Amino acid sequence: MTRRLTRVPVALISILATGLGLRLWGIASGLPTVYNLDEYAHFVPGAVRMSGGSLNPHYFMNPPAFTYVLHVVFSIAYGVPGLPTHGSVHAALNGDATTLYLIARVVTAVFGVAAVGVLFVAARRLYGDAVGLVAAALLGVSFLPVFYGHFALNDVPTLLPLALGLVGVVGISTRGRRLDYLIAGAGVGAASATKYTAAALVVAIAIAAAVRVLDDRTSAPKEFVNLVLAGAVALGTFVVLNPYSVLDHGEFLDGVSRQQDQSANIAKLGTDETSGWRYYLWTLTWGFGVVPCALAAAGAVLALRRNWRRALPWIGFAVTAWLFMGAQQRFYARWFMPVYPVLAVFAAYALVEVARLLPRGRVLAGVALGAVAFAQPIVTVVHSDLIIDRADTRDMAKTWLLAHAGRGAKLASELIGPPAYFNEGSQRGGAPLFDLYPQPRGADIERYATTLSPATIDSYVAGGYCYVVTGSIIRERALKDPAAPTEAVEYYRQLVTRGTLVARFSPVRDGASLPAFNFDISYNWYPLTYVRPGPRVDIYKLNEGVCVT
Numbered sequence: 001m002t003r004r005l006t007r008v009p010v011a012l013i014s015i016l017a018t019g020l021g022l023r024l025w026g027i028a029s030g031l032p033t034v035y036n037l038d039e040y041a042h043f044v045p046g047a048v049r050m051s052g053g054s055l056n057p058h059y060f061m062n063p064p065a066f067t068y069v070l071h072v073v074f075s076i077a078y079g080v081p082g083l084p085t086h087g088s089v090h091a092a093l094n095g096d097a098t099t100l101y102l103i104a105r106v107v108t109a110v111f112g113v114a115a116v117g118v119l120f121v122a123a124r125r126l127y128g129d130a131v132g133l134v135a136a137a138l139l140g141v142s143f144l145p146v147f148y149g150h151f152a153l154n155d156v157p158t159l160l161p162l163a164l165g166l167v168g169v170v171g172i173s174t175r176g177r178r179l180d181y182l183i184a185g186a187g188v189g190a191a192s193a194t195k196y197t198a199a200a201l202v203v204a205i206a207i208a209a210a211v212r213v214l215d216d217r218t219s220a221p222k223e224f225v226n227l228v229l230a231g232a233v234a235l236g237t238f239v240v241l242n243p244y245s246v247l248d249h250g251e252f253l254d255g256v257s258r259q260q261d262q263s264a265n266i267a268k269l270g271t272d273e274t275s276g277w278r279y280y281l282w283t284l285t286w287g288f289g290v291v292p293c294a295l296a297a298a299g300a301v302l303a304l305r306r307n308w309r310r311a312l313p314w315i316g317f318a319v320t321a322w323l324f325m326g327a328q329q330r331f332y333a334r335w336f337m338p339v340y341p342v343l344a345v346f347a348a349y350a351l352v353e354v355a356r357l358l359p360r361g362r363v364l365a366g367v368a369l370g371a372v373a374f375a376q377p378i379v380t381v382v383h384s385d386l387i388i389d390r391a392d393t394r395d396m397a398k399t400w401l402l403a404h405a406g407r408g409a410k411l412a413s414e415l416i417g418p419p420a421y422f423n424e425g426s427q428r429g430g431a432p433l434f435d436l437y438p439q440p441r442g443a444d445i446e447r448y449a450t451t452l453s454p455a456t457i458d459s460y461v462a463g464g465y466c467y468v469v470t471g472s473i474i475r476e477r478a479l480k481d482p483a484a485p486t487e488a489v490e491y492y493r494q495l496v497t498r499g500t501l502v503a504r505f506s507p508v509r510d511g512a513s514l515p516a517f518n519f520d521i522s523y524n525w526y527p528l529t530y531v532r533p534g535p536r537v538d539i540y541k542l543n544e545g546v547c548v549t
Helices: 002-024 037-041 043-049 065-078 088-094 098-127 129-141 143-150 155-174 178-192 196-215 217-241 249-265 276-326 333-357 363-388 393-404 454-463 472-480 486-498
Strands: 410-413 467-471 499-505 537-542
Touching: 002 098, 002 129, 002 143, 002 363, 037 043, 043 065, 043 088, 043 098, 065 088, 065 098, 065 155, 088 098, 098 129, 098 143, 098 155, 098 333, 129 143, 129 333, 129 363, 143 155, 143 276, 143 333, 143 363, 155 178, 155 196, 155 276, 155 333, 178 196, 178 217, 196 217, 196 276, 196 333, 276 333, 276 363, 333 363, 393 467, 393 499, 393 537, 454 486, 454 537, 467 472, 467 486, 472 486, 486 499, 486 537
Parallel strands: 410 467
Antiparallel strands: 467 537, 499 537
């Protein structure tokens, strides 16, 4: 017994250490340039603006809990507002932001690993130590949680309070104490204040309570009171972590409404021609893994047959999240990440149950079984960490332009990076390196392809913008989508004939084809054909007008 009690903590510590190592490997990817536009625009800048200013984020399309966390961390790292050191955080954002973003990314990584540890607690209470360890290991090495554990976004941090909420759900199912309801409520409140869609966890709480009433009708009044208290704690936690949802409720409601309208009604150019339900199931095959997904499905069925009371709340949450998010017009793999803890637990349950069926002494068979389950996640995560630690194609393109076109050259470039990409040191306050043809901003970014035509090239020539930079994340969106205007297709065709391709920087190995554009794959570089991060960048020199000389 003593050896067993010792092995479990050692195994868990090893899992957590491995998960942290995988998330810290390549944590500086791209820096000082912040290529992920959401990472560039939202949480870190919002946290910095709060230093010396209002705590009102004035942005509610994403909830602000993670922004507040970063604000606290930045205040510790750069100085508390009001003290002499205050102000350096603003200089860090507008200057070389490497350290600032490294701090924020490490916070994300720590939250992700902490979620792994809390999931172990939930899974252990539900199905025992072995399932807890395997579930933690799966969440610790799955591709999508590890990849986004490298960036200062709110998707991975959401998993920590979500896992806490699942601990509460297990408690409701197994013990039904008031404390369990309060823990579940706090978890869903904090998770929703980090990512709105995590509110689907209320379904698990409601199902767990309903099952208790089905087992004992006389407990209905008590369970109802507990549910009300859980709801009150959830609402209170949400408001504490998102206080301006009350203090500035008009702007809050407007932000939530705009977010829902964009997700539900406005498809982005280049979106895959499929339903969100099918798309999210497809993302699981690589974001979580084919074998782990099969194990999760088998584990869910087995768990329902053996004790449906414990399994149903978890399954209800996952199905609700899938149905709701699949009905939207926009869908991204990371939006479905809240269901990954559920998948990890049921995959672990199936794996452990199969292992128990093996004859005693068949250690190699058990190891082989585990290797099959973990092979895809481990291979793809190691591959990802290797490539994101390398130079981005956009860095290489900028270096080439400085060497061949020269500083101050007139340049027409698609928006292949953040606004600061073409500044000195990729700094927001840095001096421009080139004379750029006007780039789209705000809502015009999504309409960019609809503005392209052969006349655009005429405008380049007339203005003396001889170098034209295209990126596959823009070009392939237009060429892929049947809704793209024919003028845009003709623009790219004429760019080839009216200019000379003078440089190309590809993220895939020599001889390999670039994977078809996809709003996930083209930005997370999952396929093993990728050897570095970034889109394919093509640089053309026009052969007309003043560009001939």
